[in-house]
């Protein structure tokens with residue numbers, strides 16, 4: 001395998017008027033649907049503001065012959081190409097095995113590296129983790145009370161580092177009191193991708209009242225290029241929510257996760273995934289695991305998130321640290337052996353190549369803003385049985401953030417690695 005740099009992809013920069021219109025439109029939605037739109041506003045900006053003049057597409061040329069056994073969703077239909085993620089070998093007791101000829105004999109042997117068709121295409125880890133990411137240092141599109149820093153400012157402030165364990169750390173400022181905003185970090189990959197596997201291994205994520213962290217991907221000209229929220233939640237939530245946001249035309253056939261071959265406990269936001277016609281709710285799925293997000297994720301040692309984007313659809317898995325499949329640990333992922341994904345958006349009602357393209361991956365930690373701020377007084381969500389207003393004694397998120405620096409000691413990402421895998425088989 002070797003890396004090859006394709007011709008730089010010229011990023012189309014939207015004219016100012018387009019940006020302004022888009023943002024105005026997004027703000028209009030915000031007034032009506034504060035909660036669900038937050039993340040979309042962030043993306044609206046992400047889609048229209050210049051990230052860089054050009055992006056490199058990095059892909060992998062692997063040696064021929066590796067293919068076939070665990071063929072990822074070839075468009076050819078039946079035979080050996082059962083959709084990865086939708087018909088896993090071994091664990092699908094309820095949904096039955098639709099495909100009997102999917103060649104999973106060798107694929108079920110964990111760590112059998114020879115049978116993975118997925119090859120490492122790009123890896124961010126260790127001392128070079130931050131190479132290949134752009135630091136977002138303008139205002140937060142989601143109206144959080146943060147001041148995003150450049151890489152040099154972030155390092156100088158002690159908010160960005162690779163620690164002694166070799167993990168990438170992105171913190172929030174913990175100065176006891178601030179006037180309004182706290183320094184924070186938001187980064188975007190310089191490379192873009194169209195399909196493949198994204199595997200993010202983290203030991204700690206930001207948590208606590210006021211926080212709104214996310215790891216996601218999105219394409220240009222939001223919502224045209226689509227958005228895939230892989231890890232997202234606010235305040236003291238303990239259950240992750242994965243969500244897609246698209247142009248009109250992308251949907252789910254049902255809001256029953258089991259019928260979608262997903263283990264999610266609920267579809268949130270409905271079955272219309274289009275930003276414009278769903279009030280920007282998108283199609284979200286809530287993880288049944290209460291260690292998939294926040295403080296419980298951290299005390300449990302973290303875990304691994306996988307997003308798979310192939311012809312049969314888009315899926316997200318979560319593995320807590322103690323049960324990360326060995327094939328992932330060995331660098332030879334075999335999605336078909338993992339069991340049902342937590343979230344699955346089948347291609348049948350949402351063409352993954354039409355509604356998603358040229359994605360970049362993003363980490364951020366914002367404070368308050370359109371989502372964390374708007375549910376400050378809400379309760380009854382897993383992990384947030386009591387509202388943050390009650391727990392903190394502050395009536396607004398913003399006042400709490402300004403006065404409570406020590407509360408943000410836990411508001412940091414500590415990431416072992418982000419890896420992109422690809423295949424020479426049809427995606």
Ligand SMILES: *[C@@H]1O[C@H](CO)[C@@H](O)[C@H](O)[C@H]1NC(C)=O
Pocket residue numbers: 086087095096097098099259260261346
């Ligand atoms: C769920 O999995 C079954 C068994 O593999 C398959 O027949 C069905 O088409 C899948 N449904 C969806 C919505 O992916």
Ligand SMILES: *[C@@H]1O[C@H](CO)[C@@H](O)[C@H](O)[C@H]1NC(C)=O
Pocket residue numbers: 057058059060121192193194195196197420421422423
């Ligand atoms: C996988 O390869 C395809 C085709 O070359 C490319 O478009 C895509 O961006 C690659 N994905 C990753 C994650 O590298």
